[in-house]
Amino acid sequence: MPLLKVNRERLKRSMDQISTIGATPRGGMHRLALGDKDRQARDLLKRWCMDAGFPVRVDPIGNMFARRAGRHSDSPPVVIGSHLDSQCMAGRFDGPVGVIAALEVLRTLDDQRVVTQAPIDLVNWTNEEGARFSPPLLGSGVFTGAHDLDFALRQTDKEGLSVQQELVRIGYAGAGPVTLPVRKYIELHIEQGVVLEQAAIGIGVVTGFVxxxxxxxxxxxxxxxxxxxxxxxxxxxxxxxxxxxxxxxxxxxxxxxxxxxxxxxxxxxxxxxxxxxxxxxxxxxxxxxxxxxxxxxxxxxxxxxxxxxxxxxxxxxxxxxxxxPPVVFDSGLRSQIAEAAAGFGYSHMELPSRAGHDALNMARVAPTAMIFIPCRAGLSHNELEFAEDQDIAAGADVLLAAALAAAR
Amino acid sequence: MPLLKVNRERLKRSMDQISTIGATPRGGMHRLALGDKDRQARDLLKRWCMDAGFPVRVDPIGNMFARRAGRHSDSPPVVIGSHLDSQCMAGRFDGPVGVIAALEVLRTLDDQRVVTQAPIDLVNWTNEEGARFSPPLLGSGVFTGAHDLDFALRQTDKEGLSVQQELVRIGYAGAGPVTLPVRKYIELHIEQGVVLEQAAIGIGVVTGFVxxxxxxxxxxxxxxxxxxxxxxxxxxxxxxxxxxxxxxxxxxxxxxxxxxxxxxxxxxxxxxxxxxxxxxxxxxxxxxxxxxxxxxxxxxxxxxxxxxxxxxxxxxxxxxxxxxPPVVFDSGLRSQIAEAAAGFGYSHMELPSRAGHDALNMARVAPTAMIFIPCRAGLSHNELEFAEDQDIAAGADVLLAAALAAAR
The missing domain is CATH 3.30.70.360 (Alpha-Beta Plaits)
Known part of the structure; x- marks a missing residue:
């Protein structure tokens, strides 16, 4: 069977559309966790998932999970995704690339009527950036037991508004279990550095975290x-x-x-x-x-x-x-990512992540890996942050292949 | 007639009492302009003045004037006073010394049944410090035409609360004219430097402002x-x-x-x-x-x-x-202050003020001068700010003599 590729036009359309919510005049993004813009972005993601037939579950800290069922409904899911919140006056790729590529993976699997053994869940983690509520990686921290739910809900922003108040206000105070078993976790993200760009390499196989x-x-x-x-x-x-x-x-x-x-x-x-x-x-x-x-x-x-x-x-x-502490990613997943990139003919290399991501928390509870794509001049947490359409699409192709291998 | 002196016990009692409102654990003061503590301090000052028979007028920017009538009720008043608001977590002498000494001057004149030609007004200026609302010297700025009343009322604190809202909330949005003629203005204040302390001098005759x-x-x-x-x-x-x-x-x-x-x-x-x-x-x-x-x-x-x-x-x-710009104080008032200090046998010297005070605004509209007293180690805008009782009393004696000379 030839390697499946995502629908590049649909991927770009979705990226462009989600990027309008919280857009800044200079082409950046200001979408603080649990604010009105975050609510709008969450609502759009939810509508897309529901329209495509992927039921959405919201957990008590507001993490969103959209499921594409597998043959074995009892199997723990392969989870793919990232976050939709941003830093103050920052970029539109840091986070959304991983969420929208995950959506595109689910849609492509539907287009091709692919049946997987395990379910595949898209995730949008709450308050990854920590720009509004401290600490960062809050949603994945609760999911993986790094933080108590009560602690997380009590955190307040500068105006004294709590995570709990804001979750209720924007309609994303979910219910159900705080955590569930995960089969594998894979996150696609921009590198936020210049290693890939300077080496003219399209796919980064992330070895772990600094x-x-x-x-x-x-x-x-x-x-x-x-x-x-x-x-x-x-x-x-x-x-x-x-x-x-x-x-x-x-x-x-x-x-x-x-x-x-x-x-x-x-x-x-x-x-x-x-x-x-x-x-x-x-x-x-x-x-x-x-x-x-x-x-x-x-x-x-x-x-x-x-x-x-x-x-x-x-x-x-x-x-x-x-x-x-430093983290080393799952060697099996890393090999699958490297093999997928090679299969597509995409240049690839190993490199560490120097920024925190939700995968840092997930690595404590499940085999975890990340895929990096280049971003211009390494600029991130900056309105001028930029990633090329073809790099995002290549990353999504590799995410698709790796998720498929993990869910088979 | 021998030189009149203030009642030292009553002066100290009043200073101690006003210092409890907004007191910090380390003996300092946190009484931001137009906050609840400022309201309480204003209420106490108002009660003291009313009890002593000095009617209190509040102007549209919240400046408080308490009048001891003179023989000529039409004569512009001699104004003496300072401010009751403080910086964040600061000292309890910066401002209140001048207001409470002014109150003690009025009370002493009553005790001694002294009749002056001109009325003497005690003043408590609004938002001298500028710690909560920018710019500082706001109340005297409006009184002297440096700022429009509307501009001043529109200023907001970090929470977005306006001067106008807060004046109304604490009950100090007064009425009547924004300004009135002033015969002379004299302000007693701690030096906030080490010049007097290092020279072991009790009274500073302030030459003007840097x-x-x-x-x-x-x-x-x-x-x-x-x-x-x-x-x-x-x-x-x-x-x-x-x-x-x-x-x-x-x-x-x-x-x-x-x-x-x-x-x-x-x-x-x-x-x-x-x-x-x-x-x-x-x-x-x-x-x-x-x-x-x-x-x-x-x-x-x-x-x-x-x-x-x-x-x-x-x-x-x-x-x-x-x-x-730099300001030079009225030479007649400076001479009267120096003569009064000499009359009491208090050591005195000339020095400039290196801090802004409401006298800076008042110098634009009336003959103005200031009296400095020493404070320990020059510490100010600090909880450890300290002035000795006898220095405050000496300053009040000189204020009394200078006000009397100006109002005769």
Whole structure:
């Protein structure tokens, strides 16, 4: 039997249509988890699935599952999908590519009247990004037991609205079991890096996840009025934090091409033009594929920050925020993905994921793998994020083949 | 006639009592303008004034005026006072010292049955700090025509609540004229610096205001995901801003002991642990007693920031936020304050104010002066802000004598 391919026109049409919901003027996406735009995107996905005859189940944390039945209705499903929520003013491919390609896989199997042994479930995970509710990967975290349902429902956004309130408001507070057995999990996603683009390779066979360790850093000085006190008598926490931000970059670069050190959140509680900051709060995000090297980077940063604080009469405190150790994906699924790519004649290579995805949670409960496709200049979490139609279609073809192999 | 002195016990009792409203665990004050605590403090002040027979008028922006009548009811009043609102988690002396001392002045004049020619008005200005509603000095700004009433009422806090809504909610949306003629304005305040403390001087005769220029600085790089893109390919706006924060301190120090450069507000719109910041917004606050030197500091900062941005592939934009040129206080009032201090045998010296006060607005419409008293270690906008009882009492004595001289 020749390898099945997805319907490229339908795939592109669906991508274009879902991309209008929350579209920004510069071609990006602003669709925060459980907001009105997320509701509209969920409603559209639900309608598409129902129209095609794939019943949709919503679980208590709002994860959406659309099922294409298999011969054995009792068999745990092969699950494929990703997320429809976005970061603030970000891109339209990060997440939706995996969800819409999964829908296209189900539709193509119907077109071709393919019967699988196991059911195949499309999934749309709740609050993958963590841009509105912390922590990220929330829906898959509840599904895989990383978080209690109650904990997740209690989380609030900046306005004090809880996950529970918002799920009820947008009509996605589902029922039924919080988790169910999964046969295999496969997620298609843009790379969000430049490895595939620079190698001119179309399909990334993801080997696993780099480890991620986040630390809350609090720099303490002395808050005072911006006018009277002489500048050389100040103990300015923001000046201290600025030195640490520059040191963080330097230490990250010094630990080689696999290390990433980022400060993406910084708050000054006093928040006034006329107050010398006495306190600055930052989040330090460190990533490395090797757990020991990861901890060495974190240790080096904390050592340096402590020394800098002492030198300038400041104090610094660290609080572990979260830690995802490095993950290695299922070797069988990786081989199937590589073989599928080769079968289609698509160039492919192995590479790790340096970003968190719901597959990180799923790898704890089921054989898991991911397929990456290139995105332009590695830009992501940015309105200018872009993936070519043919790369999305090739990724969907490989997802189809891998899901079929897993569900047979 | 011997010089009148205030009732020190009553002054201390009133200071202690008003300090309980919005008190923080470390002995500080959190009483944001037009919040519930500000309402309670206003209610207490109003009750004290009414009980003592000083009728209270509330104007359309919520400024409170309590009048002790003079012989000539048509004469413009001598106005004395300050503000009861505070910064976030700040001190309990910045503002209330001037209001409660003014109350004590009126009470002492009643005790001694002193008759003045002009009325003396105690004033409590609305939203001096600007911690909740921008701009600061809002109430005196409306009173002196620096801001339109409509503009002031439309300003909103972070939750989107307007000045107008909050004035109505707490019962301080007054009526009547927005402004009235003022004979003289005198404000007692803590120095918020270390000049008096280091010179061991009890009374500061304030010569005027340093100029203040605030600029919004926007640093633009490229927002991207914290994981995939190599660190040396990033254009991180926060790393760029960090260099500018250090340069701002260096340039401030290089411009001599009279220059102040502060960054007290910084926001990252993307605000996510996993997003390399593509944009950082800061407020640059520059102060200098000489207008030409002030502009030279601002120019040097902008030149340096532009060069730094260019060097690191970033962009930087500047937007003038506000400018208060330097102000020189009324020489007659300054002499009266110095003579009063000498009459009491209190040590005194001249010094400029490096912080903004409502007197800055009042100097545009009436002969104006300020009296400073020492505060410990120059700490202000800080919970540990502290002024000694005897310094507050000495300041109140001088305020009493200066007001009496002005109102005779």
């Amino acid at each position: 480890g991620i360790r986040d630390t809350k850093v609090t720099v303490l000085g002395q808050s005072t009025h911006a006018g009277p006190l002489a500048m050389d008598s100040r103990r300015d926490a923001l000046v201290g934090a600025a030195g640490m931000i520059l040191a963080a970059r330097e230490i990250g670069l010094a630990h080689g091409p696999d290390a990433r050190v980022t400060i993406g959140k910084l708050a000054i509680p006093s928040d006034s033009h006329s107050v010398v900051p006495g306190c600055v709060e930052m989040v330090l995000d460190v990533r490395h594929p090797d757990a020991h090297r990861l901890n060495a980077v974190v240790f080096a940063l904390q050592q340096r920050f402590r020394a800098m604080a002492t030198d300038s009469g400041l104090a610094v405190h660290f609080e572990d925020s979260w830690y995802y | 100029g203040i220029r605030d600029t919004k600085v926007t640093v633009l790089g490229q927002s991207t995901h914290a994981g995939p893109l190599a660190m040396d390919s990033r254009r991180d706006a926060l790393v760029g801003a960090a260099g500018m924060i250090l340069a701002a301190r260096e340039i401030g120090l290089a411009h001599g002991p009279d220059a102040r450069v502060t960054i007290g507000k910084l926001a990252i719109p993307s605000d996510s642990h996993s997003v390399v910041p593509g944009c950082v917004e800061m407020v640059l606050d520059v102060r200098h007693p000489d207008a030409h030197r002030l502009n030279a500091v601002v120019f040097a900062l902008q030149q340096r920031f532009r060069a730094m941005a260019t060097d690191s592939g970033l962009a930087v934009h500047f937007e003038d936020s506000w400018y208060y």
